[in-house]
Amino acid sequence: PAPNPLAKPPASSTPEPPSGAQPTCETAGVVNTITAIVAAWQTSLAYRILTGAGEVEPRISTFDVWTGQTRQIAMPPRDPNCPACAHRSCRHLSGEGRPPISLCGRNAVQIHDRHRPVDLPALAQSLAPLGQVKENGFALRFINPPYELTVFPDGRAIIKGTTDPALARSLYSRYIGN
Template structure:
């Protein structure tokens, strides 16, 4: 579904709240890997239309692709909701961290955590963690290995905890080692 700011509906216009449990996740339903490149190709084609000055050729539609049976179905996107919190009122709660909870990353045995309001000094964190285990760091990220886990911490406070999909375990490791 192409989202053209100020013109078409965004995903939050269609799903004001995430429909928990209604759709299968890639954890429960699986993802046939060729669908990723198929959808990316459709998105790139729409982007090229816009970039080449032919944005009028982009159709506001929701496309469902079933690569297993070769079916492609399209329905018209609903109209943009002028009172939508995201595209109507310009409130970006997911980007501003006000609505971001730890998330188990699909099929990766990892959890992403974003709950710090202040940046992290990666050099200071590296010095603190070095006596506790293997640490690799640069200006972009710090990786800390404590088998069977691996924490990747970013300067904005985000972290990816690999080796678990349990949100509680990931939060505990983050609190213990990052603070």
């Protein structure tokens, strides 16, 4: 019989890290030169793939910009029970299980735990009496001083005017919904 696409995949032998266990670029920062190195490396690999100039070996590469050391290790074989490798389920990329994050130096909090689409034109209509609204199909910006909310169709939002995640979540709930 055909596999049930809604069935829960079997447990992976690779444990899932707890939410927020690792620092992010927003929470810990990043040395700006590494972003250029990684972008150049990925672009070169993409050129190889697109031009057919050779196979790209599946490897994990590390670059230490302080010491100048690089290291490559072969990718381990795919785990048949891994949600990402075998089932193409990438919960963390879709924002599941991620707490609101106060964005470094921006007086803003990013909320990305809503998992249903937002009808931006309908939201624009409901918010119009409450403040200034701009919507273009890709994002909605709502300004009700001292706060500014930028909402995306997937439900993510950036709440400017606070660094308090609890207040940001309250504003999200008040203006966008649960």
